[in-house]
Amino acid sequence: MYRRGVRPVRNGGEPGSRHRRESPERSAGPPGAGPGRPPALRPPLPAVRGPSRQEAIYGRPATAAEPHVSPARAALRGSGWLWWLLATVAATQTTLNLCRPLISYRSVALGADAFAVGLITAAFALLPLVVAVPLGRLSDRLRRTAWIVAAGITLMALAPLLLAASQRLATVAAGSAVLGLGHLTFMVAAQRMIAQRSGEDALDRNFGLLTATAALGQLVGPLLSSLLLGDASSDGGLEAATRQALLVAGATAALGLPAVAGLWSAKRPTTADGGSAALPLADLLRRPGVPTGLFTSLALLSAVDLLTAYLPLIAEERGISPAVVGALLATRAGASIASRLLVDLLVRRWPRHLLIMGSTLGSAAALGAVAVPASGTAAMAVALALGGFLLGLGQPLTMTMVVRAVPPETRGTALSLRLWGNRVGQVAIPAAAALVAGSAGAAGALWFVGAVLLAATKAVHSSAARHR
Incomplete structure (x- = not known):
């Protein structure tokens, strides 16, 4: 059945014939727009934007499940x-x-x-x-x-x-x-x-x-x-x-x-990035995310070193045997391994900067729980399991944070600068912690490195807010 006054044109229907053609102006629009009615508006296409500075450095969580292959599975190929x-x-x-x-x-x-x-x-x-x-x-x-x-x-x-x-x-x-x-x-x-x-x-x-x-x-x-x-x-x-x-x-x-x-x-990388001019170190250190990544990395590494050095002293003060201390340190190390194996799943669920902040803040809380004089073996085991998971999580994330903050042709330099900062931190922070421990006891060293971790948390939050 046809609409009134409009019938299909047969054999090319000439003007003036009994089967007139509908004018282009009246027929404009998608199907369903009647004659004389304004054409239906198409919905605007969604705006396409690139990642923000924060997302480039810290990443952003994945949205709903997508039909394509997951990044982790794709990464396994080749x-x-x-x-x-x-x-x-x-x-x-x-x-x-x-x-x-x-x-x-x-x-x-x-x-x-x-x-x-x-x-x-x-x-x-x-x-x-x-x-x-x-x-x-x-x-x-x-x-x-x-x-x-x-x-x-x-x-x-x-x-x-x-x-x-x-x-x-x-x-x-x-x-x-x-x-x-x-x-x-x-x-x-x-x-x-x-x-x-x-x-x-x-x-x-x-x-x-x-x-x-x-x-x-x-x-x-x-x-x-x-x-x-x-x-x-x-x-x-x-x-x-x-x-x-x-x-x-x-x-x-x-x-x-x-x-x-x-x-x-192994197959060479498809892109060569070694021919570009080297970026001066001062420029690298001014890149958003680099100073924060370096500081957070050395804070986490120093926390592990100080925990390993001072836990035996704290345990001795509380009458805990060396065998139990070894088991506690092994618990910390095992939890760190587990978190590093799960880092890819976690970073696809939460933004990278939130995970790093959780790593530093949670580690500070765990070390504080160990340092509390009333903590017994069971409480220390729980704190070290949680703290080990969070301490292990931060290191690979700071590597990615530093790598994504610099041009591809300077990634090796940025990573070596991170290693250099770790070595400096392994000397400077334990030396400062020793001064605190001299007056506050072995637990004071853990309180000190906990404060350093809190400062790293603040630095990550401020950096993410500035470059959002």
Whole structure:
């Protein structure tokens, strides 16, 4: 049935025929607009906008479930290089955390006192403070960083051999410095490789896997050290025991070298970003999110160090045995591994800056709960489980925060600057905490680092608000 006065034109109907054509003006509009009626308005297209400065640095949560493949699943495709890299991380981090206590025992076996042990420990961070940024610059200029990974592993395999052969404290200090240089070289290259080869949606996931594997090495290394040394003491074969254990450490690092072949044969990144001019350090530090990321990273790392150093003293004051202290620290480490494995799921649910603030604020509260004199073993275990989860969450997020705040051609430099800041923080914050602990007791050190974490929370909130 046709509308009144309008019938379809047959055979092209000429003007004046009994089947007249509807005028274009009257027929304009979508179907359903009758003659003489104004055409229906189409709904405006939604505005398309790019990410804000805050979203570029801190990310934004995903909305409702989308039909396409999730970022995590997409990141798993074509990331064979990542598993080779994680194999090298496992080898080097186990070596590092096996060697660190062995260096102290080796020093004691050669007659070192507490002051000498402190100097030898400081030698570990000496060379990294000098070469961190130049190494980052070098990694930015290269499309392939696999050979820097290999160089770092080689140094970490040679350092234990030098330590095993040492008969003088100066040689032990030199071996400690070489170990620190190898570790920094490896970490700069490994973090740069993730920043270079990962898509923007996979950065949190891949940095989370990197730090989770490193935390696993922090668990395994000291256990190996205890097993290898056994009941050796300074009066009964400690020198020979440390020599054998250090040889095992060198072999453990060398296990990472075959995995470098997988990194070398992996497909090159599709984009080359090494040809651009290097950004001055002052300009990097002025980039929104960079100073906040550096400060938050060193605050979280120093909190872990101070907790490890002062928890035994707090436990001794409360009559808690060393075995229980070991279990508490293992609880903290295990919770950190869990949070780093879940970081990709969490960052797709909440904005990155809220997760970082939760990490620092919650960690401060957990450390405060441990420091409260009335806290018993059960309360400390709960606090350390929660605090370990939150302490572990912040590190990979600050890596992504720093990486997304700088141009792609300077990501290696920014990450090396972050590592440099971590080393500075590992010296400055414990030194300040020692002054507080001298007057307020061991718990005062945890109160102090809790205040540093609160300051980091404020810094993240202010940075996110300024660049929203």
